[in-house]
Amino acid sequence: MHMASTQTLSHLHTVAQEQLEPCFVYDLDALRTHLNTLMDQDVVTLWYAVKANPLSAIVRTLAECGFRFDVASSGELQQVLAQEVPAQQVLNTGPAKSRRQIKQFIELGVRTFVAESLNQVRWLNEAALEHDVQLKLLLRVQLRWPKGEKNPLGGDSLTPFGLDPQHWHGLYLADYPALQCIGVHIFQWGNMLSADKLLSLWQQMLPPLQALSEKLGFAMQVLDLGGGLGVPYDEHSEPLAWQDVLNALAQIKQQSGVQELWMELGRYAVAECGYYLNPVVEQKENYGEQQLIVSGGINHLLRPAVAGQAFPCRLLRESHAPLQAFNIHGPLCTALDSLGTHNLPLDINEDDWLVFSQTGAYGFTESMPFFLCHPLAAEYVIDNEQLHLLRESASPSSYLR
Incomplete structure (x- = not known):
């Protein structure tokens, strides 16, 4: 298991002497060191999945280290903006984007959205025209294989996240002039501890994603691979080496031909x-x-x-x-x-x-x-x-x- 430093252990003992009830302690010093290591590269743009831990001090620390923010609700957006994070550094994800929420996000300055359905594409365009703004759009794609793994994110199971490529084929982007489709978003596996396995999964995803961009007639400038980088929860599992992940991402970036790779880290950033x-x-x-x-x-x-x-x-x-x-x-x-x-x-x-x-x-x-x-x-x-x-x-x- 991950071992605390001697100084951190000393603080934990202090807390145990002060408290009668259970409590959480977050080591921001260790977090900064870890985040700076993650940011010291030019392979992938890193966003923080706020769902992992929206504590103000955590969000501020990530912002100071250069992370952008993946928010999936109005509450998460308000929390991030309250820490003086510019709205331009926010990406709106999540399966339940109502018309009301979309308008609220646009009014607060968010300009980059992941669309999970044809309805969301239409609502985003309507709201953007109403507010006279241009939005950047990623289409979330859900893929399925005959055999595979299942976990809380779905893996090969049917989930509410995104649409299958066939349903996206019915989208005519020219009908949505306020939207600039810059790429695709795909994320189906969580808490992965093997860079080789991640690379294999990502490589299997590329052909259908590239075929979709060709079918719809947009250049896939951005490939958003979501999160899924794991941490060990038992003494038998080896931690996932960041350099191995970077090597895998560099291969995907080269093979896909995209200008930017994005990832939305939660657990791997702050656990x-x-x-x-x-x-x-x-x-x-x-x-x-x-x-x-x-x-x-x-x-x-x-x-x-x-x-x-x-x-x-x-x-x-x-x-x-x-x-x-x-x-x-x-x-x-x-x-x-x-x-x-x-x-x-x-x-x-x-x-x-x-x-x-x-x-x-x-x-x-x-x-x-x-x-x-x-x-x-x-x-x-x-x-x-x-x-x-x-x-x-x-x-x-x-x-x-």
Whole structure:
């Protein structure tokens, strides 16, 4: 699992002494170092998928490092603009673009959109004419293969994202004078840990995408490959090497002949900067299995229930006791509230804290915090080696009416 630095661990211990309830800590210093490495290249334009973590401090850090922003809702747009990100650096994605949302985005200055349907193309053109602006457009394409992988993004399964090439064939771009079609968007696989596999998938995508651009009569200036770059959630998986990804992207850029490659990173950009601290309630044995009951569960970390894959976990304090497999369960009255099985020291007790890593992405804002009326998790950042509390833990009375 990703290991925190000595200084970060010291801050995590400080938080555990201050807090009674579970909380998140984001290491902005480590995030900056990682983002600067990602940006030090000229192969691909990087956008940040705000859905991964919309925290203001995270968004500002990404903006400072030169990222652009992929937003999929009006709320995400407002959050990004509130951090003084220019609207020209925003790309609007997402399957549910209503007429009202499209007009709002245009009024706030957004000029680049991913169209997921023929309706969206029409609505974008109508709104652009109404506001007397020109929009840049990417068509989202959904491809299917007879055999393949399935994951939360769909893989080979039918999803609401984009259209199949045959349906896009019915689009006559000349009918939409306010739109400049600059390329295509395709993204179907998530949390990939093999650059070779990514390259193979991308290469299979090129022929149908190129055929579509020829059919519709536009030059494919931009190829947007979405995200999908993974991080390891278990000790057996190797991390995805950024240089290997760049080498694969360079091949795709050359083979496709596009002027620009785009990617929208979420997990790969921010996962490793985050930690979730969780106090132990008790240890017990059930039918020969060791169980840990903890204060926070899928009310703060929903991903294990959605993806069937737990976040890495370790005991915060040092222990030399033998390791034992523990099934970790949160406080909710449902068997879905499981944070996985983890090897932890046998001497773990009710005074201990667990730390879950890789929670910089798909943590707090992907959770279900209101179920059973538990407190909302506090959030801290480590910035310039200093620990800052951004939001206190909130009691149910703060949101119940």
